Amino acid sequence: MQDIVKAVHSWIIEAGEQIKDNLNKEDLLVETKSGRKDLVTEMDKATQDFLIHKIKTYNPDAKILGEENGLDQLADWSGQVFIIDPIDGTMNFVLEKENFCIMIAIYEEGKGRFGFVYNVMKNEFLWGGPEIGVFNNGKEIQAPKNIALSEGLVGLNSPMLIHNRHHETQVSDRSLGIRMTGCAGFELIALIKGQRAAYISHLAPWDYAPGGVLLETLGLKMANIAGEPLTLSGRELFVGGTPKAFDELMDLMNQ
Amino acid sequence: MQDIVKAVHSWIIEAGEQIKDNLNKEDLLVETKSGRKDLVTEMDKATQDFLIHKIKTYNPDAKILGEENGLDQLADWSGQVFIIDPIDGTMNFVLEKENFCIMIAIYEEGKGRFGFVYNVMKNEFLWGGPEIGVFNNGKEIQAPKNIALSEGLVGLNSPMLIHNRHHETQVSDRSLGIRMTGCAGFELIALIKGQRAAYISHLAPWDYAPGGVLLETLGLKMANIAGEPLTLSGRELFVGGTPKAFDELMDLMNQ
Numbered sequence: 001m002q003d004i005v006k007a008v009h010s011w012i013i014e015a016g017e018q019i020k021d022n023l024n025k026e027d028l029l030v031e032t033k034s035g036r037k038d039l040v041t042e043m044d045k046a047t048q049d050f051l052i053h054k055i056k057t058y059n060p061d062a063k064i065l066g067e068e069n070g071l072d073q074l075a076d077w078s079g080q081v082f083i084i085d086p087i088d089g090t091m092n093f094v095l096e097k098e099n100f101c102i103m104i105a106i107y108e109e110g111k112g113r114f115g116f117v118y119n120v121m122k123n124e125f126l127w128g129g130p131e132i133g134v135f136n137n138g139k140e141i142q143a144p145k146n147i148a149l150s151e152g153l154v155g156l157n158s159p160m161l162i163h164n165r166h167h168e169t170q171v172s173d174r175s176l177g178i179r180m181t182g183c184a185g186f187e188l189i190a191l192i193k194g195q196r197a198a199y200i201s202h203l204a205p206w207d208y209a210p211g212g213v214l215l216e217t218l219g220l221k222m223a224n225i226a227g228e229p230l231t232l233s234g235r236e237l238f239v240g241g242t243p244k245a246f247d248e249l250m251d252l253m254n255q
Numbered sequence: 256m257q258d259i260v261k262a263v264h265s266w267i268i269e270a271g272e273q274i275k276d277n278l279n280k281e282d283l284l285v286e287t288k289s290g291r292k293d294l295v296t297e298m299d300k301a302t303q304d305f306l307i308h309k310i311k312t313y314n315p316d317a318k319i320l321g322e323e324n325g326l327d328q329l330a331d332w333s334g335q336v337f338i339i340d341p342i343d344g345t346m347n348f349v350l351e352k353e354n355f356c357i358m359i360a361i362y363e364e365g366k367g368r369f370g371f372v373y374n375v376m377k378n379e380f381l382w383g384g385p386e387i388g389v390f391n392n393g394k395e396i397q398a399p400k401n402i403a404l405s406e407g408l409v410g411l412n413s414p415m416l417i418h419n420r421h422h423e424t425q426v427s428d429r430s431l432g433i434r435m436t437g438c439a440g441f442e443l444i445a446l447i448k449g450q451r452a453a454y455i456s457h458l459a460p461w462d463y464a465p466g467g468v469l470l471e472t473l474g475l476k477m478a479n480i481a482g483e484p485l486t487l488s489g490r491e492l493f494v495g496g497t498p499k500a501f502d503e504l505m506d507l508m509n510q
Binding site: 036037091095096097098150152153157158161162164169172176177178179180181182190195 | 291292346350351352353405407408412413414416417419424427431432433434435436437445450
């Protein structure tokens with residue numbers, strides 16, 4: 001394993017242990033951000049700080065894009081960039097105490113080199129990149145079957161079905177079922193493992209970049225609703241899927 | 256532990272081992288029932304047969320209500336009745352290879368005495384009843400917090416949000432979020448563990464009776480949409496939740 005992969009892997013496991021130690025803390029500090037359904041906890045912030053400290057010690061020149069603490073924009077993508085989501089699925093972390101992920105992507109000169117997605121309470125860690133392949137814990141995994149929408153499940157969220165702006169109700173009808181898990185990392189792991197035909201959501205770079213590196217490595221597809229590459233800037237409508245399901249979604253959602 | 260609890264617990268664990276052994280079988284026989292999204296596999300049938308054999312050996316007079324093989328109606332509820340769902344979440348079993356449950360309820364003279372809900376791949380087994388309390392694996396658990404709809408997640412399914420026949424979109428707005436997992440047992444475990452404020456679905460007796468015994472033991476509430484006791488006959492709109500969330504749903508969904 002390359003040094004950088006080994007290092008980032010170990011930081012994430014260590015951050016996960018800290019989260020597990022604090023999971024049942026009675027007085028966990030929870031605040032809202034953009035609204036009552038958008039939470040941040042002291043553990044999100046502490047985990048991001050911990051990861052940033054590790055990154056800066058490893059490479060003082062690295063740039064960082066992260067969900068918390070005002071690091072959510074980056075103009076210059078030259079050199080090495082770490083994209084961090086300290087706790088993806090904060091609502092699940094607070095209410096379920098499971099089904100949340102720690103995620104990091106490493107980009108170099110604007111290209112995704114490594115991705116790490118760790119479902120903490122399930123001890124399920126997917127990591128890898130185009131140079132090394134994709135691993136589920138220690139085991140290398142292959143591309144999932146190229147299933148059509150009619151042969152698989154689709155992850156999406158409730159406003160999509162309620163407002164139906166891009167024919168999401170037709171997506172639901174054509175697929176074998178809808179799943180909503182409240183965690184982008186969880187959905188991207190499911191897509192990578194072949195448990196989904198597709199995943200659609202409004203995502204920020206730290207939500208999709210880590211899993212995105214892995215899914216593109218395996219030949220799965222992702223783009224914005226226009227079929228264009230995601231911009232790594234701000235929140236976009238993310239469409240990811242098997243090649244077959246992705247093409248169907250582009251037709252169905254843009255009709 | 257009472258003999259009958261010990262026995263049923265051990266049958267379910269044994270059935271789970273058989274399912275795990277067959278999980279990656281390439282030529283698993285999958286058939287559709289009422290439509291393309293309603294599946295049954297040879298493992299559903301084999302697991303039900305295995306459990307029925309165990310029950311009949313234990314008590315030849317026991318009556319059985321079960322999802323598969325034409326055992327889905329029962330007129331006479333006198334004596335001991337076993338309600339069986341051999342694989343709850345068959346779509347997940349086929350497509351995800353996880354997130355499915357084996358479930359049994361034991362009724363005596365029409366009253367729920369014991370319930371067993373086993374999330375097989377997660378090794379999470381909730382069981383108990385009014386005489387003995389509720390256990391998560393070996394550990395007794397207490398009633399979850401009586402949270403309101405605005406303080407918790409709600410499990411439901413995609414047709415509910417799409418057709419909005421009972422103001423489900425308002426339920427979504429008022430709650431902290433919607434989850435769809437495709438498995439009644441998974442949702443009932445989540446409710447019992449305090450991970451949900453409520454769960455709403457169209458369910459058959461084998462879907463809700465096993466978890467239902469456990470949730471009523473802990474003071475959680477369940478009923479049909481009119482607030483009446485579920486009939487244990489055919490599919491009904493199931494509404495379950497914390498006492499607070501349940502009362503809110505009765506108002507909100509019947510307005």
